[in-house]
Amino acid sequence: MKSTGPHELRKDPLLGRWVAVLNDSLLPSEYVLPSDEEREKRCIFCPGREEETPPEIMSISSCGDDRTGRQWWTRVIPSLDPVFQVEGELGRKGEGMYDRMNGIGANEIIIESPEHFVNPEDMGFEQMARVLTTYRDRMVDLDRDPRFRYTFIYKNEGREAGAKFSHPISHLASTPIIPKRVKEELDGAKRYFAYKDRCVFCDIINEETRAGSRVVLETEKFLAFCPYASKFPFETWIMPKKHNCAFQDIKPDEIEDMAGIFSIILKKLRVSFAVPSYNYYIHSAPNRIPRKDHWHTLGEDFHWHLEIMPRLLRTSGFEWGSGLYVLPTSPELAAKHLKEV
């Protein structure tokens, strides 16, 4: 935490995309890509070292909080190297022809397991349900801050996927703007709804169920499938079958159902690839106060979902320059493999 004030958000005048400029400014020699072999000598996310982390925000525990005999299942702490800071004003202003604001928001770490070497999907569905409950509770809490426009949860597994730690953790970020990728989804869903008077995600669920060839797994309440026009090979989405725009509204029985399908999909990916590097993230409706005002319009056209992105390829100048992605494995064959494995 070298930073001495909020980092800066800047808007690209061409693409309308915000980027975060850190005020610690690394020198060229400080950029080193970590290798898979490197492991931390000492992990502060492991039980017994709770006092070495920043103050805990919440936890799910089974036997109290006595600091000595304590046993927690999940634990949330502030990020060690936050891009966004909670305190401060937005400081929106122009800078020449450009636009900037302060990096006000939240960055939290969700410790998904007390075991350094055991992922939640390997601890039984109950542990995955605790992880999902932790996600929901933090999102609901952060929705209350009127400065934050969006909150999202993401996970980096493996060095190729940008992971910096080997303990099973995921991350949360609340941002004072709606991030570009999310805005694109919201705009796309709105355009579709305006034309068809139907939710594009509900239509996708119907279409995938009808076609069947891209479905990996279906439970009572969720569908897991490889999207028709995936960005990455073996990309898999998990979507509630019943329309709902916000993950924040997920009910306990839905969490239980999702914990099962999510654990199975992650295990299938792990069995399929020798070194499983992947990212996942939840896309939910944006977070606005007073929320109910926007509920009716947002609620109809957006549908929350979780996207899992295996990182099997390195993106090249082709993808960065064009935004056109190449899938060496078709979504149909990926789904077939994941279904059978």
Place this chain on the structure above:
Amino acid sequence: MKSTGPHELRKDPLLGRWVAVLNDSLLPSEYVLPSDEEREKRCIFCPGREEETPPEIMSISSCGDDRTGRQWWTRVIPSLDPVFQVEGELGRKGEGMYDRMNGIGANEIIIESPEHFVNPEDMGFEQMARVLTTYRDRMVDLDRDPRFRYTFIYKNEGREAGAKFSHPISHLASTPIIPKRVKEELDGAKRYFAYKDRCVFCDIINEETRAGSRVVLETEKFLAFCPYASKFPFETWIMPKKHNCAFQDIKPDEIEDMAGIFSIILKKLRVSFAVPSYNYYIHSAPNRIPRKDHWHTLGEDFHWHLEIMPRLLRTSGFEWGSGLYVLPTSPELAAKHLKEV
């Protein structure tokens, strides 16, 4: 070249983005990320092996083409593993709720240097001018095919940047659609022009020249700078100071000027980073027949440029899920470093 017909292009119904689905379909075990240490045992791009490559499309040579004593400076061949194939119909059609077409287009490899271990920027400005001339000539030629909507040039340097070969090469792709990233730039530039009646790129050149803090190098005809809201740290753009929408129109004196500034920027990046992995690509106005019809509207609001992206970080679920990028080094400090090095 395992493929047995054109690959498929599919459109994401949510984001409007096309992806290419290859019909060779790799199995999970076939995904292996190459390491920096791996080198090809035998390079077919080196002189003397011209007959081992697919038939040459063009070359710039200094002493004829006699196959034995031949000396070429740059050489263009079809891609060894093309995503797009030249022959065939577009085959646009619906598939359930989705949209698809055949992967008709062109993929070419531009061999930038006859020397396996010497990049064009190290062979003097003349060699870089030959590379730029080759780029232009291929783009002008491919513009003539009415099935192709867009042609772009890109380069992958280093394994982290997606390079598969170690010989200095760059790539060309002609696509039957305007790729999403390019369309976003065109749309953004059009919106800006509609509001201000000025080209956003010309405004950026004026603003950067005025501010000065992000300029790396300026020549008579070009400006090299680190954009205000870069996507990656040390990202550098090279832009012609005089308004022009199409790289295809570049004149010999501009090529000469650009060869100098481009070579110097690439050398500066190489001196700055131990293992220089980067991508670059040229964004030019789309390619339509009859082109002149669209010239006046497209010509005013778009401005061709070259973007260089050092690959110093691995993108994580944060960037993929949000589209919000984090710069650990500010564009001002990056420009200062690159200016001084």
